[in-house]
Amino acid sequence: MLTALSIRNIVLIEALDLAFSQGLGVLTGETGAGKSILLDALGLVLGDRADSGLVRSGEEQASVTATFEFAELPQQVRDELGEAEVDLEPGEALIIRRRLKADGGSKAFVNDQPVGVALLRALAPALVELHGQHDDRGLVNPRGHRALLDRYAGADVAGVSAAWDEWRKAREELANAQEAIEQARADQDLLIAHLAELTAIEPEEGEEETLANTRIDMQKGEKLAGDLEDLRAVWDGSESPLASLRVAARKLDRIAEEHPLLAEALGALDRAVIEAGEAEEKLQAAGEALQHDPLELDRIETRLFELRALARKHNCQVDDLPEVMRTLRHKLDAIEQGDADIAGLKQSESEKHGIYRALAETLHAKRVEAARNLDEAVAAELAPLKLDAARFQTAVARQPEEKWGPQGLDTVEFLIATNPGAEFAPLGKIASGGELSRFILALKVALAEQGGAATVIFDEIDRGVGGAVASAIGDRLARLAGDGGQLLAVTHSPQVAARGRTHYMIAKSSEGTVTRTSVALLDETGRQEEIARMLSGAEITEEARAQADRLLEGV
Structure with a gap:
């Protein structure tokens, strides 16, 4: 508050x-x-x-x-x-x-x-809920009327809302599945062609990198073929450096014991033979790795071209092609399984629609009954507020199915007719601001509802009335405020002021x-003087003070 x-x-x-x-x-x-x-x-x-x-x-x-x-x-x-x-x-x-x-x-x-x-x-x-001469919020706004009626009826709107959510999800799942199946069927021939094309080539993850590296090595072999051939000629045959080193090592081995330096020379020569042997092995391995086979190179380049062309076609990387194949197979499988899936989703949607509709129909019936009771309760409040010629109606209108929602099947609006024979009109269309405020007061009393706001303000609700009507207004304002609520009233009526x-x-x-x-907060003496002024005008008489005392004592 x-x-x-x-x-x-x-x-x-x-x-x-x-x-x-x-x-x-x-x-x-x-x-x-x-x-x-x-x-x-x-x-x-x-x-x-x-x-x-x-x-x-x-x-x-x-x-x-x-x-x-x-x-x-x-x-x-x-x-x-x-x-x-x-x-x-x-x-x-x-x-x-x-x-x-x-x-x-x-x-x-x-x-x-x-x-x-x-x-x-x-x-x-x-x-704050303000009701005054130009009220366009609070109870006047029809957007809040349905919630007010539901609270008055003690209706289970939460259950209807939960059922609506379940139905909505089921509808969306069905619609999405139907759309996916229809799209898949429309593309079925294309899916089959794409899958056949991919199956024929059978792409593998990491294949592109392996092929590319092999192609690079073969291209290098083509470029280095002459040099490798010359090296091979140097190392091959009995006259090669490695053969000569081995002959020298055998000869030195026979005389190495004759002098320590010969033994050291033999050790060095042995190491040279070993290193030269390793060099020969690496040259041979390099030659094999860089071997240039024009037919194999052509096969590799053709494979790379096909893989990359398919990747461009499916707007993906070459390594993603196996996943594309799996996706295409899944879509084709879904077409075959689609009818069974759709049948299950339709059954679920129908069941959840039935649950929602049953709950919404129950809510509708409860609203209609509560509307009759509310109309009677408001009617009982109108006469004491000098609105006995007016009529009040809670209009509960069933909507077509496309407008149903989490709050049920209905729209709710409070309507009034201020004169006999007049048509009912929205609450906010009433001509007189004072009448509007009294209608709001009657409605709030009937609802036993302090409204959605912590503080309620009535601005000159007693305009144009006095005597018993003003007393009735004051009594109802005090009842609405109760012990735990807060209500502020701007008033010119001593009968209303006395109830504060x-x-x-x-x-x-x-x-x-x-x-x-x-603005001053009045004590008891100040209240008596102010209410006496409101009763008598500029000159406060003893009679006015006595009347003020009677009003205050009657509260």
């Missing part, structure tokens, strides 16, 4: 700090004292358009800060703050501040974190050319 409102330099308000509590709070004051300024200031922190005309004359900027406290943060507030990445600790107050410059610029903050004004508008429905748990008086004063609006 709203616990504090701090205003600086808004029109006639220079500085104002107000504290609010639970129950019914009333705001009174003479016409023109500035009650609308309070509502305009509150509208700023709820995301209303920033109007530089609200900045007090001669000041550079204005600000409004509203503090809301909750035993448990409303889910909508948690969701919106979470999406905006605004941190709020459990039990922490929600503090919204809006700063407005004289040049028209504005900034918004939630718990000192800069935010966009759009977040304030998103939070507003959960924070707290009473704020708005006054305007002037000092020379400076005019200020102030």
